[in-house]
Amino acid sequence: MQPERMVLRGLVILLVSAGFCYLLAKYISTPILALREAAQRFSEGELNYRIGGRFAGRKDEFSELAATFDKMTEKIELLMKLQRQLLGDVSHELRSPLARLGVALELARKQSGEAAQKSLERIGREAEALNSLIGEVLTLTKIESGIETAQTAPLDLCRMIQKIVSDADFEARGSGKSVSLKECESMTIEGSEDLLKHAVENVVRNAIKYGPQNSAIEVALRKAGSDAGNALEITVADSGSGVPEKELSNIFDPFYRVSNARERSSGGSGLGLAITRRSVLLHGGSVYASNRETGGLIVTINLPLRPDARP
Incomplete structure (x- = not known):
């Protein structure tokens, strides 16, 4: 076999191998990059982001991983929605009695004598402190749970x-x-x-x-x-x-x-x-x-x- 033919055959084999390796690397890396992007966007607060549609037609471990990721994000999104609802309900249920207490205190101040004013003032201060505490607890909970995010x-x-x-x-x-x-x-x-x-x-x-x-x-x-x-x-x-x-x-x-x-x-x-x-x-x-x-x-x-x- 002539040396030129051997070199040509080697180049063809090298090009075919390089093309095959490129396609294989792309086939493997594409879903990994998609999963990384999805995890990044989800961590930044985009809780409704899903990747299942990008794996249509694939029947391998990556498609199964994508389906598992979507199920996980759906459950987390649901839990976050429930937590937001719970915090709203807790805030309303705790603050409504305090609001009524404030109205009752104002009426009591108008109807009572001087002897009761000092005690009523103390009740008012404690009610304000409790209202402030409720607000701070709810704020801290929102921040730590990720509900309160930094909209920059x-x-x-x-x-x-x-x-x-x-x-x-x-x-x-x-x-x-x-x-x-x-x-x-x-x-x-x-x-x-x-x-x-x-x-x-x-x-x-x-x-x-x-x-x-x-x-x-x-x-x-x-x-x-x-x-x-x-x-x-x-x-x-x-x-x-x-x-x-x-x-x-x-x-x-x-x-x-x-x-x-x-x-x-x-x-x-x-x-x-x-x-x-x-x-x-x-x-x-x-x-x-x-x-x-x-x-x-x-x-x-x-x-x-x-x-x-x-x-």
Whole structure:
């Protein structure tokens, strides 16, 4: 056999083998890529996404896996719908009696004498605390279950922080305290304004609650250090009693209370900082607390910036 014919035959065999390997690799990789895309879209909250139709005509393990995936997503979607309905029902059933209690209290205040006013005021405060607790429990449950997701949009974070500080300072003046904005770099973040506003407000109100009389709470928004990359940080510092070092990582747990002056006697449900951490995590960020050298606590929220964030 001539060498040219042998080379030609070898090239033909090589091309046929390469084509066969390509088709085989595509046949195997296509369903894997489809399953990966489906899992990604499902994890991002697209619970009604299904892939069964993309495997029509296949009778192999991949089609069986796709059918199993679709059954799983259908069950999860149903469970999420039932959970949403349950939360709505629970919210209505718990808050309706409180609303009626509020009406009854107003009537009692008008019909009773001065001797009963103090007791009625106490009942009113406890009812408001219970209503607040119900709201925070429901919010935390929605976030942790994935029902409350971060519907993101471009957000002017400095403008949001300025409004929070202005409102908080007005509230703090009633107890002889103040809230000031020490630094506010103009920048844009991709996020949910409702969740982030709630997260920062919880930290600021926590600082107001535990700050001593005639104290100042300082809030700042700035670019994070160069080692943190394209990120920002929000800091809220008070001059209260601080938190024992061994308990700093626990204050973001639901219902956790430290062993010093930050006790239930100061009010609150113990859920505010837990909601803050869950909301920040939904945005790909982190939050931590540390004691200030001069006394008090400083809470730092780190968040990723948009690529086109303004300096």
